[in-house]
Amino acid sequence: MKKIIHRTFFIWNFEKEIAWLNEMSRQGWQLCRAGFFVYEFEQGQPGEYQYQLQLLRKTDPDYLAFLEETGIQVVGRCLNWIYLKKKSDGQPFEIFSDLEGVLRHLDGVLALCGVIMAVNVLPGFANLANSHLQQLSWLNLALAAVGAFGFCKLYLRRRALTAGQDLHR
Known part of the structure; x- marks a missing residue:
């Protein structure tokens, strides 16, 4: 089924x-x-x-x-x-063997969030002055804000992981 x-x-x-x-x-x-x-x-x-x-x-x-x-x-x-x-073998399924691998993965997701922000904020502000595209402009800016929110969440998570790494050095 x-x-x-x-x-x-x-x-x-x-x-x-x-x-x-x-x-x-x-x-x-x-x-x-x-x-x-x-x-x-x-x-x-x-x-x-x-x-x-x-x-x-x-x-x-x-x-x-x-x-x-x-x-x-x-x-x-x-x-x-x-x-x-x-x-399943009773062990956790981990792809990354160390913290550096996790950080590289987070960096990739951060970069993707950054791209989402950039491709939406630029046309969002550029089209605000054009009355025909104003609704689309607000949609672009909303998507940029969502991307910024995700970027901030991931950045704080990455920062917490690196702070923990610094404690163990």
């Missing part, structure tokens, strides 16, 4: 998305496909798989082959986000 769920997660809430996917797995629903706000699940054994998300800076076939060799499957893509699953 299959189930399709439409759900929205902001890019800075990727950890909530991971938690939700793992909760679906615990309920017996295993992710078989993911895209823009669409998740397709099939009925399986509860907790059979664990899930992770990763933002790739570029698609690297060697990296994807390495993941496959380690028992990790790519089950979906959404732009440069990849949805990963592996059989």
Whole structure:
């Protein structure tokens, strides 16, 4: 049996998305496909798989082959986000082996939030003076504000992680 769920997660809430996917797995629903706000699940054994998300800076076939060799499957893509699953083995499913890897990943998501801000704030302000494009301008500025909110949340998270790193030195 299959189930399709439409759900929205902001890019800075990727950890909530991971938690939700793992909760679906615990309920017996295993992710078989993911895209823009669409998740397709099939009925399986509860907790059979664990899930992770990763933002790739570029698609690297060697990296994807390495993941496959380690028992990790790519089950979906959404732009440069990849949805990963592996059989549950009682251990946490971690992609990054150290804090530096986590920080590089956060830097990539921060950069994406920055791009969202930039591509919306510039036309937003540029079109404010044009009465025909004023509604579109407000939409651009609202999207820029949403991107800025996410950027700030991620920046504070990154800062907290690096502060913790400094404590251990």
